[in-house]
Amino acid sequence: MPTVYATAPRDAADDLARFLVENRLAACVNVVDCDSVYRWDGTLYDDEAEAILFAKTTAERYPDLKRELEAEHPDDVPCIERFDAVDTLEAYADWVGREVR
Template sequence: MPTVYVTAPPDAADELARTLVEERLAACVNRVASDSVYRWDGEVHDESETILLAKTTAERYDELRDRIEALHPHDVPCIERFDESDVLPAYASWVDASTSEET
């Protein structure tokens, strides 16, 4: 059950989060306001971003990543996968059920 770390401009983050959950690519997406300092195209930028933490399954990860890339406004979006080393079984079951196709 991976958690996927994504950063996005605040105006794009809400749509990304909602789309991932509506399309059952993520069971839940947490949104955290953040200020980031980074280098891009030889310049240092200091901007507001939103951190997205998407809970998904290993089976849905590739689709989730591809969907983020398709919707994300940046040329090179930050998408990092963190796999669990320990997870509450009931929580893992909820993520599985929430990302499964509707029956």
């Protein structure tokens, strides 16, 4: 079962999470506030309030989630990464599968 790790500006994160769940691209999305430090176009940014989104989906729905999240995301180059769980509670994985169909 994949979990998608993505970051987003804090003011866009809740809308992105809701979009993913409403469109059955993710069964649930955890939104965690964070501060980010990065370089973009030669400028160092160190005071950016962002959020981490952990979206639970299925291998079948991941390509759609990735495509739609990239299209909806306000950043030019959004951070979207896939992590595959080695072990997941079977009942939870079943629930995720039902929610993204």
